Amino acid sequence: MKTTTAALQLPYPYLLFLGDTTEPSFAKTAFGLRDWVPERCLGEWACEGATVTTGLPRLTPKEACAKGARGLVIGVANIGGMIGESWIPLLVEALAAGLDLVSGLHAKLNDVPQLKEAAVRTGRRLIDVRVPPASIPIATGRKRSGQRLLTVGTDCALGKKYTALALARAFAERGLPVDFRATGQTGILIAGGGMPMDAVVADFEAGAAEVLSPDAARDHWDVIEGQGSLFHPSYAAVSLGLLHGSQPDVFVVCHDPSRKHMVGHPEFALPSLPETIDLTLQLGRRTNPAMRCAGISLNTSAFDATAARELLARESMQLGLPAADPIRKGPEFQRLVDSCLA
Amino acid sequence: MKTTTAALQLPYPYLLFLGDTTEPSFAKTAFGLRDWVPERCLGEWACEGATVTTGLPRLTPKEACAKGARGLVIGVANIGGMIGESWIPLLVEALAAGLDLVSGLHAKLNDVPQLKEAAVRTGRRLIDVRVPPASIPIATGRKRSGQRLLTVGTDCALGKKYTALALARAFAERGLPVDFRATGQTGILIAGGGMPMDAVVADFEAGAAEVLSPDAARDHWDVIEGQGSLFHPSYAAVSLGLLHGSQPDVFVVCHDPSRKHMVGHPEFALPSLPETIDLTLQLGRRTNPAMRCAGISLNTSAFDATAARELLARESMQLGLPAADPIRKGPEFQRLVDSCLA
Numbered sequence: 001m002k003t004t005t006a007a008l009q010l011p012y013p014y015l016l017f018l019g020d021t022t023e024p025s026f027a028k029t030a031f032g033l034r035d036w037v038p039e040r041c042l043g044e045w046a047c048e049g050a051t052v053t054t055g056l057p058r059l060t061p062k063e064a065c066a067k068g069a070r071g072l073v074i075g076v077a078n079i080g081g082m083i084g085e086s087w088i089p090l091l092v093e094a095l096a097a098g099l100d101l102v103s104g105l106h107a108k109l110n111d112v113p114q115l116k117e118a119a120v121r122t123g124r125r126l127i128d129v130r131v132p133p134a135s136i137p138i139a140t141g142r143k144r145s146g147q148r149l150l151t152v153g154t155d156c157a158l159g160k161k162y163t164a165l166a167l168a169r170a171f172a173e174r175g176l177p178v179d180f181r182a183t184g185q186t187g188i189l190i191a192g193g194g195m196p197m198d199a200v201v202a203d204f205e206a207g208a209a210e211v212l213s214p215d216a217a218r219d220h221w222d223v224i225e226g227q228g229s230l231f232h233p234s235y236a237a238v239s240l241g242l243l244h245g246s247q248p249d250v251f252v253v254c255h256d257p258s259r260k261h262m263v264g265h266p267e268f269a270l271p272s273l274p275e276t277i278d279l280t281l282q283l284g285r286r287t288n289p290a291m292r293c294a295g296i297s298l299n300t301s302a303f304d305a306t307a308a309r310e311l312l313a314r315e316s317m318q319l320g321l322p323a324a325d326p327i328r329k330g331p332e333f334q335r336l337v338d339s340c341l342a
Numbered sequence: 343m344k345t346t347t348a349a350l351q352l353p354y355p356y357l358l359f360l361g362d363t364t365e366p367s368f369a370k371t372a373f374g375l376r377d378w379v380p381e382r383c384l385g386e387w388a389c390e391g392a393t394v395t396t397g398l399p400r401l402t403p404k405e406a407c408a409k410g411a412r413g414l415v416i417g418v419a420n421i422g423g424m425i426g427e428s429w430i431p432l433l434v435e436a437l438a439a440g441l442d443l444v445s446g447l448h449a450k451l452n453d454v455p456q457l458k459e460a461a462v463r464t465g466r467r468l469i470d471v472r473v474p475p476a477s478i479p480i481a482t483g484r485k486r487s488g489q490r491l492l493t494v495g496t497d498c499a500l501g502k503k504y505t506a507l508a509l510a511r512a513f514a515e516r517g518l519p520v521d522f523r524a525t526g527q528t529g530i531l532i533a534g535g536g537m538p539m540d541a542v543v544a545d546f547e548a549g550a551a552e553v554l555s556p557d558a559a560r561d562h563w564d565v566i567e568g569q570g571s572l573f574h575p576s577y578a579a580v581s582l583g584l585l586h587g588s589q590p591d592v593f594v595v596c597h598d599p600s601r602k603h604m605v606g607h608p609e610f611a612l613p614s615l616p617e618t619i620d621l622t623l624q625l626g627r628r629t630n631p632a633m634r635c636a637g638i639s640l641n642t643s644a645f646d647a648t649a650a651r652e653l654l655a656r657e658s659m660q661l662g663l664p665a666a667d668p669i670r671k672g673p674e675f676q677r678l679v680d681s682c683l684a
Binding site: 199 | 421
């Protein structure tokens with residue numbers, strides 16, 4: 001599995017910074033790095049009062065440096081992508097200890113005067129990865145060569161990136177030429193490149209997705225990380241532009257069966273899986289009439305192994321499609337991979 | 343009818359600049375200003391080879407200045423919003439003649455070194471209106487008070503702005519409190535304020551629409567200019583974010599019955615009116631479950647008066663909804679207004 005487009009020069013191994021986070025779904029960047037590039041993650045650090053942990057050793061920047069850390073990654077993906085006021089003294093401390101700072105937030109490290117000043121003083125780098133390239137074209141809608149898979153979701157932060165990464169690995173294990181195409185801050189940090197879809201100006205959203213997965217050999221797969229949800233009251237624009245521009249041949253719907261409403265939006269119920277499949281087909285077929293749903297990826301982390309297996313079997317039977325948890329793997333996951341490649 | 347939000351200081355009367363345009367739908371900014379603020383438009387000017395005309399007198403910048411013009415407006419809305427290389431010497435000539443330059447393109451006048459240099463030298467202003475405000479929040483999805491109408495379309499450039507302006511005027515003529523809410527460059531130039539929805543970063547798209555039409559009195563109407571089309575392979579992200587954030591109580595579908603495919607995309611057929619109504623309801627009811635379609639606005643400029651009237655009657659009967667051409671007005675238009683306010 002190759003990584004994507006323009007390679008970033010990233011200063012790992014990392015100390016993962018959890019800010020003042022008390023909601024696990026807002027720490028998904030830290031979890032993603034821990035799970036997919038564990039060899040780059042030495043420990044974690046946070047403000048007083050933060051309750052979320054990655055399970056990695058708690059290290060101060062000085063301790064992390066002594067163990068070989070080169071960068072501190074902001075492991076938080078909060079609503080709006082803001083740099084917390086309370087984080088700044090800690091980030092300055094990390095620079096002083098000898099760590100570069102890496103962030104995928106909307107807010108830029110380079111826009112915070114205290115950080116810029118401290119970076120200059122300490123000779124460290126401030127690396128903002130959520131910066132789209134200049135001159136993204138307007139989408140043309142022209143059908144591109146090669147195979148494409150997109151993960152879509154019933155909500156944010158429930159497994160679209162994990163599913164895409166797991167499928168890309170599985171395709172590679174079967175000897176297929178495949179690229180994981182990162183579309184969000186965490187995916188970009190994992191892959192070392194990609195397109196920060198939610199930071200692109202809206203008129204160019206579908207065009208950015210076209211740029212991310214260019215023409216390729218007929219048997220080549222781009223496995224594209226989904227963003228948000230077509231049903232999300234805040235982020236559906238991102239999801240639709242990504243869907244139209246990706247022109248997926250195949251999509252996999254990602255869902256968390258323990259979730260009853262959109263994260264942070266108790267007044268918005270989660271859509272059902274059939275609703276999500278139907279709307280994705282309805283909208284996606286505009287740019288790829290041959291698009292099909294290959295199956296369901298369920299995040300069963302809230303269930304034990306037996307309950308998870310039962311749930312997967314039930315959903316699979318009800319929908320007539322493979323249903324798997326890409327973290328648990330197992331025969332269900334191989335069936336999902338088969339279905340994607342069918 | 344009040345105008346919108348932050349007022350811009352605009353240097354009218356204008357000379358309208360048509361660039362090198364040969365496709366009338368790309369000159370919609372010039373046409374919009376001519377039709378909705380004719381008192382601000384003195385004449386037109388263009389590169390050699392341009393074939394589109396507004397019908398206004400052809401004036402050089404020097405002649406326009408002599409007649410009292412204060413600004414040259416770039417009247418072109420081309421794909422990608424670029425400033426043509428061939429325009430630059432003419433724009434420099436306009437600055438030298440004493441005109442400020444006004445543009446709503448994605449590309450910024452202020453980013454063109456020759457224009458910046460000439461503006462400094464001549465003491466003129468470069469005014470880029472397609473610049474979203476700083477710090478747009480992420481959409482909350484919270485239902486806001488007041489009444490909202492959104493115009494939606496089967497394609498770009500077929501009457502969403504004209505329809506919204508005509509409906510806002512009609513509401514005002516009936517004594518209702520109403521704001522026209524501009525969402526594109528031309529609307530913003532007409533209203534003197536608004537939100538350039540297609541220039542907003544995608545993650546904030548629905549949030550920008552929420553900002554554009556804030557809480558209002560219960561009987562107050564925001565008539566919101568639509569953008570693009572949910573079916574457009576390039577711009578659907580903009581349309582969906584605008585729909586979700588606008589939370590319209592009522593929408594009017596705008597369509598050009600003479601058009602067979604999306605402008606500039608012969609391989610993409612225009613969606614039908616029932617398809618457009620259904621998809622708008624399906625997606626829009628996510629943030630306003632009470633949303634309804636009030637009727638159809640047909641751009642019948644390609645038909646004579648009799649054919650237009652027949653067409654409107656036929657569409658109205660087939661759909662069971664009022665159908666009107668807001669430019670032709672007539673009893674059909676009053677029925678459309680009645681239906682919006684029902």
